[in-house]
Amino acid sequence: MIFSKANRQQFYYFSLCLVAFSIPLLFLFSSISVIILCVSWLLTGDFKEKIKWLKERKMLWVWIGFYLLHAVSYLYSEDKEQSSFDLQRKLSLIGLPLVIGAATSIPGNILSRVIKTFIVSVTLVGIIFLVRVTYIYFQTGESYFFYHELVKGSDTNAVYIAWYYFFSLTALLLFDWGKMTRTGNWLFGILVIFQTIFFLLLSSKSLIILFLILSFPAYVIKEYHRKEHGTFRILILCMTGLLFVGLLFFTKNPIRTRYLDILTQKEPKIENNQMRRQFNNLTLRLFLWKTGIENLNDHNLWWYGCGNGDLELLQQEKIRQYENQLTSHDVQNEDIASYNMHNMFMQSLVTLGIPGLALFMIIIIAPFIATAKSGEYWIAAAFHIPSFCFMMQEAALQTHAGVMFFGFFSMLFWNYYYNNSAKQMKTNPAM
Secondary structure, eight states, X not given: OTTOHHXXXXXXXXXXXXXXXXXXXXXXXXXXXXXXXXXXXXXHOOHHHHHHHHHHOHHHHHHHHHHHHHHHHGGGOSOXXXXXXXXXXXXXXXXXXXXXXXXSOOOHHHHHHHHHHHHHHHHHHHHHHHHHHHHHHHHHOOOOOSHHHHTTTSSSOHHHHHHHHHHHXXXXXXXXXXXXXXXXXXXXXXXXXXHHHHHHHTTOHHHHHHIIIIIHHHHHHHHHHSTTOOXXXXXXXXXXXXXXXXXXXXXXXXXXXXXXXXXXXXXXXXXXXXXXXXXXXXXXXXXXXHHHHHHHHHXXXXXXXXXXXXXXXHHHHHHHTTGGGOOTTTSOHHHHHHOOOSOHHHHHHHXXXXXXXXXXXXHHHHHHHHHHHHTOHHHIIIIIHHHHHHHHHOOGGGSHHHHHHHHHHHHHHHHHHHHHHHHHHHHOTTO
């Protein structure tokens, strides 16, 4: 039968792959794919089981509670329109725990298929952008091969796409894809080379460093422990890594320039007898965090926050106090005031107070504890560690790109973890 239970289950698994494929695309596609996922979840039925799973899987309560705190903050936010928009943007934080986290078991082969689909999608997106900028280069001579210019036209920016590529590339290197054919090995090599090149062109400074100190060494260690590894192969990998670092940091290139911009302290400018600031990416973040802390103290927001609609208004008011120290050389004053906190921990604290920060910290830290228990260390290396670091420099859950990516793969992880834990309990009731 077309609508048999098995077919409905397969449709649900297909919908998961569809969402994974849509994440790097335009936001419209990911929104449509989530709607299809919700429909497939409804069709699977077994709502008594789903309610039972929701009751048992307590980490899902934290996600739902985090969203509900945002909903409550609507009541004391002055800017109701902005608050409503924020609640709509974050709907996946309450929806995905229901349709994925508390859903039927997602077995390992389906998880592997979902990740493969995501890898294919980010690769196709990268090819499209490279073709575009190459065409522009040959037509006009203008080079748009780096950073935001490389992905111009996308609904998200280069930093978020670099986050996607970090996970995709690290999953390629660390996930056990099983026995591969000769063609598969060639395909694996091509994918790794292409994604490494595109990841570098995206020029995300912190993610590149994290990849060099985390993912690549983890891959070398993994290869070393393989029975069929050869000393020559490990030596080649190490030499490749050193060459990679040398070319990146000791040759003249736009990526190295971005690091030098952070390390080089710009001299303040004096205009009309007033000293004015100039920002780079680091000093801008430090300034935003400083104003956030000042707002917490000035308005006594530690226990309830300013509400999810009023952060921009609060920041505008605070930044006006510094307008005589700011310059439009790097960042326009009005742009600064519209920025989020560029740190999801700080964003949660200023918006929702200590309760919001506490729930967000549980969301971020709990996967590491669960990973240690399950032994699935590659998941921490590929997804949770870079996500933790990314949240330190970006308020990722303030964007559709961040909510979809982080929420989707987090819920896949929790579904996989809870179902594996249940199997272990059945196998060994004494655990």
